[in-house]
Amino acid sequence: MTVINKEKCTGCRLCQKYCTVDAIHFNKEEKKCYVDQVECTECYVCLRQKVCDQDAIEPVELDSFYKQFQHVISDPVESHGVTGVTGRGTEEVKTNDVSGRVKRGEVGIAIDMGRPGLGVYLRDAEKVAMAIASSGAQLAPAEHTPLATLMTSVETGELVKECHDYHLLSVIVEAKCQEAKLKDVLLALKKVEKEIETVFSLGLILRVDEKGQTKTLECLDELGIPQPHRGKVNVGLGKPLSLT
Ligand code: SF4
Ligand code: SF4
Structure with missing residues (x-):
């Protein structure tokens, strides 16, 4: 404290x-x-x-588990006890060619909630996690991402009630879904964004074909979500998991 x-x-x-x-x-x-x-x-x-x-x-x-969690996630020089990663305790899928978390036919989802000046209450992170989980997204497990350590179930995204009113600088809600389910997940996200008291940015992690193409982003146009004009390209040097 x-x-x-x-x-x-x-x-x-x-x-x-x-x-x-x-x-x-x-x-x-x-x-x-x-x-x-x-x-x-x-x-x-x-x-x-x-x-x-x-x-x-x-x-x-810091006299409680939740206070310690709040500090570890909000202080960028601390590393998370379960994942061992600094920052917000997760690499998301930036190392997907090594971790192989997002397979072909799937889309990785990283919802980066809260920003300096605003932060994010965990009750709002729960709303977002529950909304995308109920629309077909599979939330990342506790060994990959700190938020899941507070969930009563990664199937639903519900968090333990005791943590709801803790304020973090930011937190990432991580998940993946089948490409065919992405539209449903984005619709759920558009609905829940009106119910939370903070901002978020959406990261999508795509597997492109041999020609570097994907049709996955077409649903963004359909939903009126601007196509991203920036991105990080993972070229697969951490093979062989990039091949799966
Ligand atoms: S910097 Fe803040 S805490 Fe320190 S003396 Fe000034 S008002 Fe007090
Ligand atoms: S939120 Fe403000 S008061 Fe609290 S630790 Fe950070 S800078 Fe200090």
Whole structure:
């Protein structure tokens, strides 16, 4: 937990400029700053950057599993205990030629939720996970992605209730589906985007044919979703899983 020691705080308000989600507020009566514990994501930017020259910003031991989860996912220099990956604890499918997670005939899905200034509450990540799971997407298991460690079932995407009100800087909802199911999944995503209080970007991971072509993106046109004009190309140097 991140707190401001009132004895040391001079009320200069400099720390407010650095907080990634505007979780540091100013108490006009006391003329001191304080950290809103519901809004704070435990990203530790304020601590790591030593933004307070009075050393008034202090860490307090993270006293629950969910607080530790919040910190590990929100702080980019921490690595996740299950996946061993830094950042948000997942490589998504950037190494698909090595991991072989997305097979031919399938589409990988990475929904990157929350951004600095806004963050994401886990209750909203649950809404998105449940919406795509019920429309035919297969959510990534706990050994691949941290969010799944909070799920009561990766079949449904439901999260344990105790975690709902924890705020993260961002989190990735990972899944895959059959190419034929992509339209249903995107329709579910378009519906649920109106029910959440944050933003997300959608990444699709495609397997192209020998000529580098795919018809999978045609459904984006049908749904009025702009075709991406940027991408990362995985050339399959990590064979042989790229062949599956
Ligand atoms: S930078 Fe330090 S002294 Fe200034 S308001 Fe923040 S905590 Fe207080
Ligand atoms: S830990 Fe992050 S979210 Fe919390 S007060 Fe510091 S900068 Fe803001």
